[in-house]
Amino acid sequence: MLKFDEQKQIESVAGALALRGKIEKIVDSICEKGYDDVYYIGIGGTYASALQAVNHIKSMSSVPAFVENAAVYTTTGNRRIGEKSVVVISSVTGCTEEMVEAVKKAKEHGACVIGFVDVKTAELAKMVDYEVAYPANEQLKFFMVADRFMKNNGDFSDYDRYYAEMERYLPQALADVEKESDEFGRNFAEAHKDDAIHYFVGAGAQYGATYSYAMCYWEEQHWIRTKSIHAAEFFHGMLEIVDRDTPVTVFVGEDAERPLAERVANFLPRICGNYTVIDTKKFQLTGISPEFRGYISHLVMHAVTQRIDAYLELINRHPMEIRRYYRRLDY
Amino acid sequence: MLKFDEQKQIESVAGALALRGKIEKIVDSICEKGYDDVYYIGIGGTYASALQAVNHIKSMSSVPAFVENAAVYTTTGNRRIGEKSVVVISSVTGCTEEMVEAVKKAKEHGACVIGFVDVKTAELAKMVDYEVAYPANEQLKFFMVADRFMKNNGDFSDYDRYYAEMERYLPQALADVEKESDEFGRNFAEAHKDDAIHYFVGAGAQYGATYSYAMCYWEEQHWIRTKSIHAAEFFHGMLEIVDRDTPVTVFVGEDAERPLAERVANFLPRICGNYTVIDTKKFQLTGISPEFRGYISHLVMHAVTQRIDAYLELINRHPMEIRRYYRRLDY
Incomplete structure (x- = not known):
């Protein structure tokens, strides 16, 4: 791999x-x-x-x-x-x-x-x-x-059980996500290597995930244009510029804002033929209790996007460590 | 007009x-x-x-x-x-x-x-x-x-003087900004009517201004793609996708974050030949004290963008009241 x-x-x-x-x-x-x-x-x-x-x-x-x-x-x-x-x-x-x-x-x-x-x-x-x-x-x-x-503060009574699970299972679970996502990553990179712009939509911890993935990876490291938008905000403007060929990817996590991302994922097929939904729910995450999955789904998403990056870098022959301007010019 | x-x-x-x-x-x-x-x-x-x-x-x-x-x-x-x-x-x-x-x-x-x-x-x-x-x-x-x-709370000792000025001068000052910006608005609309995507950058109250102008006007009402970004964040990723022909507009206001927007405005000419800087400072705003200008520069910017909208709507023959999906589909 x-x-x-x-x-x-x-x-x-x-x-x-x-x-x-x-x-x-x-x-x-x-x-x-x-x-x-x-x-x-x-x-x-x-x-x-x-x-x-x-x-x-x-x-x-x-x-x-x-x-x-x-x-x-x-x-x-x-x-x-x-x-x-x-x-x-x-x-x-x-x-x-x-x-x-x-x-x-x-x-x-x-x-x-x-x-x-x-x-x-x-x-x-x-x-x-x-x-x-x-x-x-x-x-x-x-x-x-x-x-x-x-x-x-008395707000996390499951703290000890949660971290016991994390220590025991999280490292392997995330590695497994990478392995399970490898083929998806290659296909996704192949399909979107020439995108003029790519839209990433997410909510909850996945909003931060779209924000950094769009800006710090695709823009900064792959030099591909992106826009990240909060799933709740998608319906208040951005939806109007989506058409058949617009590349839109929805990050769906498992925290309290999951329904906001699901709403976009459910709507997109009606107006867009070039959308992708990445749902952390489909991964096994062996050993991790259902009630804790929402706390780590941004890490699961990161494991998936790592596979996209690996192939995008190769396919576009664009080494991710090069920068055009960042820390290369005074500004 | x-x-x-x-x-x-x-x-x-x-x-x-x-x-x-x-x-x-x-x-x-x-x-x-x-x-x-x-x-x-x-x-x-x-x-x-x-x-x-x-x-x-x-x-x-x-x-x-x-x-x-x-x-x-x-x-x-x-x-x-x-x-x-x-x-x-x-x-x-x-x-x-x-x-x-x-x-x-x-x-x-x-x-x-x-x-x-x-x-x-x-x-x-x-x-x-x-x-x-x-x-x-x-x-x-x-x-x-x-x-x-x-x-x-004791944090606005100039409150009475500020509002006395606003009541006396703001309505006319904003109308004057529209009149002074009319030609700029037409030229800007003409130059950017076919943009595949347009970037709006701002800081302070101008960040909100770029956010709503990009999303609620260009995307929702003109059906043109945009990205709005905070001027401080511009240097942490987005700058890498800017090249000679990328349409980037910087909203420069007069509040405490003005230096963040100026930094982008000063940097852009080195890497971009298709940038625009809209600086509220160039407007007279008759009757309004210098120390109050920062509190209203988002309103000044709105007066400028109103002129862009008026011409963009006409040039693109795209009535701003039509919506493709918003409140026309169930989602």
């Missing part, structure tokens, strides 16, 4: 889940001291992950958790971020300009910052109050923080 | 501003009783206006104000919306399904709802606690609510 090292994938997810002890200590010590609110601050891909984490929290809990775009925070600001605020960030390089500025500002206002900065020696890693360095798996890290805050 | 009745426009804006006394009474009585938080709930165009109002509040105040998408609220929910919450909504027809459901849910949880429902007899109008019926000018209405909450 192209670009797939099963053992490495399994170890990567298992290693991320093994950070939980460390994350629990951090969150527990914050909860002991008391806090007012939690802000996931991101930009680009990390902004999408922030949307997912906060959506997850809202669906289960009244923990006051909010998303901030790093650049919006450093300009418009947010006067509510202060000494009793917790800020959660993630950065692969640790030197993304907007993130450095946002964390600087949050620190000036007294916020406590939890940072998942992969490069331990980076500027950002030194600025945060709690640094956790481990590569990739950003969403798992964000969700582990979210889940611990919710557990401590 | 095509589709332009100056007197009617002036009266429409003046009439909206004249709602202020009524709005103040509503907000003051809520503030007297006490409240925890304010939620602007919308979908489609009203969601975009909600984004603008909350962005405005965040830039000036610590009033806890948040945006909710109506369909997300009715599925994922928001456990923080309760008896001490204020919900603000707007609806032209008063029968938008998602809005009816969202208001029903908010009421069940005890929230107090301020509704700008244009049709007094509509279902929604009867459900809200405070109903204000007046056509169009949704953003002005939302901002009047926001501004009164901020004034009562």
